[in-house]
Amino acid sequence: MMIQSKKTIRIAVIPGDGIGPEVVAEGLKVLSAASNKFGVGLETIMYDIGGERYLRTGETLPRSVLAELQMMDAIYFGAIGHPQVPPGVLERGILIRLRLELDLYVNLRPVKLYSGVECPLKGKGPEHIDFVVLRENTEDVYAVDGSVFAQHTSREVALQPALYTRSGTERIIRFAFTYAKERARKRGKIGKVTLVDKANVLTVGHGLYRRVFEEVAAQFPDVATETLYVDVAAMEFVLHPERFDVIVTTNLFGDILTDLGAALMGGLGVAPSGNVHPGRVSVFEPVHGSAPDIAGKGLACPIAAILTAALMMDHLGLADVGSAIENAVAGALASGKIRSFQAGQMGLSTQQVGDLIAGLV
Ligand code: IPM
Numbered sequence: 001m002m003i004q005s006k007k008t009i010r011i012a013v014i015p016g017d018g019i020g021p022e023v024v025a026e027g028l029k030v031l032s033a034a035s036n037k038f039g040v041g042l043e044t045i046m047y048d049i050g051g052e053r054y055l056r057t058g059e060t061l062p063r064s065v066l067a068e069l070q071m072m073d074a075i076y077f078g079a080i081g082h083p084q085v086p087p088g089v090l091e092r093g094i095l096i097r098l099r100l101e102l103d104l105y106v107n108l109r110p111v112k113l114y115s116g117v118e119c120p121l122k123g124k125g126p127e128h129i130d131f132v133v134l135r136e137n138t139e140d141v142y143a144v145d146g147s148v149f150a151q152h153t154s155r156e157v158a159l160q161p162a163l164y165t166r167s168g169t170e171r172i173i174r175f176a177f178t179y180a181k182e183r184a185r186k187r188g189k190i191g192k193v194t195l196v197d198k199a200n201v202l203t204v205g206h207g208l209y210r211r212v213f214e215e216v217a218a219q220f221p222d223v224a225t226e227t228l229y230v231d232v233a234a235m236e237f238v239l240h241p242e243r244f245d246v247i248v249t250t251n252l253f254g255d256i257l258t259d260l261g262a263a264l265m266g267g268l269g270v271a272p273s274g275n276v277h278p279g280r281v282s283v284f285e286p287v288h289g290s291a292p293d294i295a296g297k298g299l300a301c302p303i304a305a306i307l308t309a310a311l312m313m314d315h316l317g318l319a320d321v322g323s324a325i326e327n328a329v330a331g332a333l334a335s336g337k338i339r340s341f342q343a344g345q346m347g348l349s350t351q352q353v354g355d356l357i358a359g360l361v
């Protein structure tokens, strides 16, 4: 995307539900400090999307809003999920719909333990936990509605299929190799891609993944490869996280593994993510949800949202701005001023954490 030559970038902001608005406010605070520093203009356009709007109007993501979002440079997203809305309505109607409609086929989730953050794993530190999960983001069980027969009877049958296409499989795997190669170049190390699947049981869908993985790997002879079954991978996250560099996996497994990954890096309060289609309008959101129980009290950790803004700037080709944000976060974490990332145990409020980081940009 040729954003560099533009004076101003236009960001659609969807604060959403629960703690979304308060963490997004801090993300924007740090983002504007970093953008100012590099002379990048920032135009933010707020969108009222989420549980409240749904309860008020019955709308999730109106076509007209989607059309406007498609005209932006990027979309900055807080969280959705509302206690009065049944599970699935907002998730499928807003977040998954955005991923599918904008064809955001990569869910990029770095798992990185920063210095100064306590790791839940005994004997592991920042040198052991630094990898990236690339989760396929447009297929699998997320892309099929499923069907039910004889509902509410004793003969009830529920079908919840998964869908995998060759093109969808190939593009995420190719992205993973390209990403690993570039990451290895920056770090001066040999890159490695680990495919995580369940090809021993899902022989059809994940058999496709295995075949395509081999084909693509052959085109990247300088990148090391391995394959792991998802159950083993879950164990290895905890026992030997240092073995991972770049993980490529399917949508549902990536969902599960990245919450585990978030735990390794200090908790959901610090885990960022990007829903990305290279060169296109993409959506950036913290891994965490809306946490309605602690909303509006200044208890939520905004670091995930702040690091998410850094990913967004990287995607827009503004790596200087992204690095400035990440370095400010790293500085705040190393300072020891933030006691914990668990809600309410930070020793600082949401706003104070935002101020601390913005001051270090
Ligand atoms: C995530 C979330 C979503 C997912 C939900 C809210 C639909 O858990 O982004 O990881 O399952 O992808």
Ligand code: MN
Binding pocket: 255, 256, 259, 287
């Ligand atoms: Mn999830």
